[in-house]
Amino acid sequence: MSAEEWGRDETPRSVPGLLYLNLLVDDAAGRAAAMLAGTAPAADGEDELVDAVRLLATPEGSPHAGRAACLTGLAEDELRALVLAYRHGGTGGIAAAAGASECPPEQMADAMREVGRQRALAVGELVLSPGTIADPGASVRIRLGPDDRWYPFTFARGRWWPAPGAAEPPGVAWKAALRARSLRRAGG
Numbered sequence: 001m002s003a004e005e006w007g008r009d010e011t012p013r014s015v016p017g018l019l020y021l022n023l024l025v026d027d028a029a030g031r032a033a034a035m036l037a038g039t040a041p042a043a044d045g046e047d048e049l050v051d052a053v054r055l056l057a058t059p060e061g062s063p064h065a066g067r068a069a070c071l072t073g074l075a076e077d078e079l080r081a082l083v084l085a086y087r088h089g090g091t092g093g094i095a096a097a098a099g100a101s102e103c104p105p106e107q108m109a110d111a112m113r114e115v116g117r118q119r120a121l122a123v124g125e126l127v128l129s130p131g132t133i134a135d136p137g138a139s140v141r142i143r144l145g146p147d148d149r150w151y152p153f154t155f156a157r158g159r160w161w162p163a164p165g166a167a168e169p170p171g172v173a174w175k176a177a178l179r180a181r182s183l184r185r186a187g188g
């Protein structure tokens with residue numbers, strides 16, 4: 001970019017608008033302060049989608065969902081699901097929303113037994129896939145994240161939505177999924 005372009009009153013096309021720049025600067029300052037205070041880990045090569053979702057999860061970032069959808073190529077509902085996943089479980093939640101982590105067979109068997117104890121009176125069979133335990137009849141499932149926590153999801157409006165309550169014990173995450181489903185059905 002030439003000095004002449006910078007000298008004009010208009011912003012060069014390659015520079016984001018002031019609104020976006022302020023959003024990025026505020027986010028960077030907040031993350032740096034948290035890292036220096038020891039309340040947040042240092043960034044370790046997060047990808048652009050994670051950064052976009054993290055920004056959208058802030059009150060200042062939420063109005064930019066439409067623009068983010070255009071830039072990422074994802075539908076707004078997909079971005080909303082990823083924002084919920086981030087709010088409920090950070091980057092591990094995003095990873096679990098995108099797909100379950102690999103799960104050794106013995107860990108999966110233990111998780112199945114634990115979830116089975118939680119559903120003593122349930123009707124229907126559980127559906128298993130790598131790192132995922134689902135009960136389609138109850139509209140709930142849990143997925144293993146990269147941090148070895150299980151993330152709860154509920155089914156609504158034709159898709160699986162992240163729910164709060166990620167936990168290492170799969171039974172705890174399963175109960176969180178059931179609780180979230182009950183709250184959703186009750187309208188709360």
